Amino acid sequence: MLCIAGYSFSLTWITNPRGEVELLYCVLSLGTFERVAPEWMKETLIFSTSMCNVFFEKAKKIGNSEEDSKEKRKREKDDDGKQKEAGRHIAWPDGAVAAPPPRSS
Numbered sequence: 001m002l003c004i005a006g007y008s009f010s011l012t013w014i015t016n017p018r019g020e021v022e023l024l025y026c027v028l029s030l031g032t033f034e035r036v037a038p039e040w041m042k043e044t045l046i047f048s049t050s051m052c053n054v055f056f057e058k059a060k061k062i063g064n065s066e067e068d069s070k071e072k073r074k075r076e077k078d079d080d081g082k083q084k085e086a087g088r089h090i091a092w093p094d095g096a097v098a099a100p101p102p103r104s105s
Contacts, residue, residue: 006031022046036062
C-alpha cells in the first residue's frame with residue numbers, strides 16, 4: 001500500500017488466465033484528491049507491469065497539481081493578509097475593495 005496526502009491504494013500482483021502477471025489497483029482513500037481525482041483513480045483497474053511507470057506518472061501529475069493548488073491558495077492567503085495588515089485596502093464581505101481613509105495628523 002502507498003499513501004500520499006491521504007490518497008491510498010493497494011497494488012496486488014495477480015496472474016491472469018493466460019499466466020501473465022498483472023497488477024490489481026484498488027483505491028482505499030482519495031484523501032485530498034477527492035475533488036480533483038479523475039474517474040480512473042476511483043475505479044478498480046488491472047494493468048500489466050509494463051504500464052507501472054504510466055500509472056505512477058499519472059498519479060504524480062495529479063498529486064503535483066493538487067500541491068500546486070494548495071501552495072497557490074496559501075500564497076494568496078498570505079499576500080491578502082499582508083495587504084490587510086499594511087492597510088493598503090479594506091476588503092468588504094461583498095467583494096468590494098476600498099482604500100483606507102487618510103490618517104489624521
